[in-house]
Amino acid sequence: MADAVVDTVASVPVAVIGAGPAGLMLAHRLSRAGVDTIVVDTRTRREIETTHRAGILEADAARDLVETGVSDRILREGHEHEGTELRFGGRAHRIHFKALVGESVWLYPQTDVFTDLADARDRDGGTVHFGVKGTEVLDITTGTPRVRYTAADGSRHEVRAQYVVGADGSRSMCRNLVPEDRRVRYGKEYPFAWFGIMAEAPPSAPELVYAHSGHGFALISQRTETVQRMYFQCSPGESVDAWPDDRIWETLQARVAGEDGFRLKEGPILDKSVLRFRSFVQEPMRWGSMVLAGDAAHTVPPTGARGLNLALHDVKVLADILLRALGTEGEAALEDYQPRALQRIWRAQNFSHWMTRLLHTPPGGTPFDLRRQLGELDNVVGTPAGRTYLAVQYTGWPVGSQA
Ligand code: PHB
Numbered sequence: 001m002a003d004a005v006v007d008t009v010a011s012v013p014v015a016v017i018g019a020g021p022a023g024l025m026l027a028h029r030l031s032r033a034g035v036d037t038i039v040v041d042t043r044t045r046r047e048i049e050t051t052h053r054a055g056i057l058e059a060d061a062a063r064d065l066v067e068t069g070v071s072d073r074i075l076r077e078g079h080e081h082e083g084t085e086l087r088f089g090g091r092a093h094r095i096h097f098k099a100l101v102g103e104s105v106w107l108y109p110q111t112d113v114f115t116d117l118a119d120a121r122d123r124d125g126g127t128v129h130f131g132v133k134g135t136e137v138l139d140i141t142t143g144t145p146r147v148r149y150t151a152a153d154g155s156r157h158e159v160r161a162q163y164v165v166g167a168d169g170s171r172s173m174c175r176n177l178v179p180e181d182r183r184v185r186y187g188k189e190y191p192f193a194w195f196g197i198m199a200e201a202p203p204s205a206p207e208l209v210y211a212h213s214g215h216g217f218a219l220i221s222q223r224t225e226t227v228q229r230m231y232f233q234c235s236p237g238e239s240v241d242a243w244p245d246d247r248i249w250e251t252l253q254a255r256v257a258g259e260d261g262f263r264l265k266e267g268p269i270l271d272k273s274v275l276r277f278r279s280f281v282q283e284p285m286r287w288g289s290m291v292l293a294g295d296a297a298h299t300v301p302p303t304g305a306r307g308l309n310l311a312l313h314d315v316k317v318l319a320d321i322l323l324r325a326l327g328t329e330g331e332a333a334l335e336d337y338q339p340r341a342l343q344r345i346w347r348a349q350n351f352s353h354w355m356t357r358l359l360h361t362p363p364g365g366t367p368f369d370l371r372r373q374l375g376e377l378d379n380v381v382g383t384p385a386g387r388t389y390l391a392v393q394y395t396g397w398p399v400g401s402q403a
Helices: 021-032 045-049 059-067 073-077 097-101 110-123 245-256 307-359 367-382 384-394
Strands: 008-011 014-017 037-040 056-058 079-081 083-088 091-096 105-107 127-129 133-138 146-150 156-160 163-166 184-189 193-200 209-211 218-222 227-234 269-275 278-283 290-292
Touching: 014 021, 021 037, 021 110, 021 307, 037 146, 045 110, 056 059, 056 307, 059 073, 059 105, 059 307, 073 110, 083 097, 083 367, 091 097, 091 367, 091 384, 097 384, 110 127, 163 307, 209 245, 209 307, 218 245, 227 245, 227 269, 245 269, 278 307, 290 307, 307 367, 307 384, 367 384
Parallel strands: 008 156, 014 037, 014 163, 037 127, 083 209, 163 290
Antiparallel strands: 056 105, 079 105, 083 091, 133 146, 146 156, 184 278, 193 227, 193 269, 209 218, 218 227
């Protein structure tokens, strides 16, 4: 394949595989420092924009969108949440992030982050090719890696780069380029999934509600004044066809019900999907002149809202390191990437796993398991240490919190 004829050959310092938030934010950060990129993605822009993803940005990530000049739309259309609610034992318990750790989070869907980043690339004259096919990454163990792809119109292209970044998501092909005998994959499967809906209804609560119940977990999130996002724990093999609207509302209502009489505001369901998830990390995150970022290197269960934030943190670190590598330091600068990214990755792995286990009902769980979980939840909301632990992890770790 390496000798196949191509229609164009281009040279840029950094080629990026994947035009999700990680790939586009990296391209944006590099372009601010005068470094050109070419970003390719197999998906069309429309496909990415219409795939529902998570909705919470930590304050640092929200600030970065504004301060690096991506867009300030989040300030107008996003919602700052100073806390979140944990519901269990039929009662509401608020964790007040702002009072506990001085930070808040922003409800701003990933699809909006993507749109802002894609618009910023257009505005700044960046090159992003959506809907490409047959992407090949070649020669990554040399200092002159290449990317080949077929554009949507059938033409063949080659990009010659100094570094290639694999930001190609949870089904990454780039991560498979690290030889099998040189990589380690750490992972964990969960015996449940999330059933996600978009509903046309007013918000049921001013902030997110993470609900534990004897019937399983539920999460009440929002999108706009008229569209809401909600999830409930289901089995990984669940089919959306088995869930007419009535059954969905009955299930969600039972999971948030309590002595305070809390009820969800119902409405027509616009979208239904089953979201499977797992915990996953691949090391090393670099092979030769290729570096992995975001979901390509690690995925987390959605319970702690860490995935997007972690991806944006990776590329913040990586942009700095690539600028050093392209400057006087050369490839040796890449050695710093994995240690600097991994600390936060494993903290987020732990937090996402902890929060998943804290709130979901394991199949086959016993009455002991349920009571123990309630004891743990009580420890979280009922002690300053418990509340602060949750607030620190959920809002993102403060600078200087390294051991
Ligand atoms: C969402 O709004 O889609 C959302 C929010 C918080 C999560 C997961 C998903 O933990």
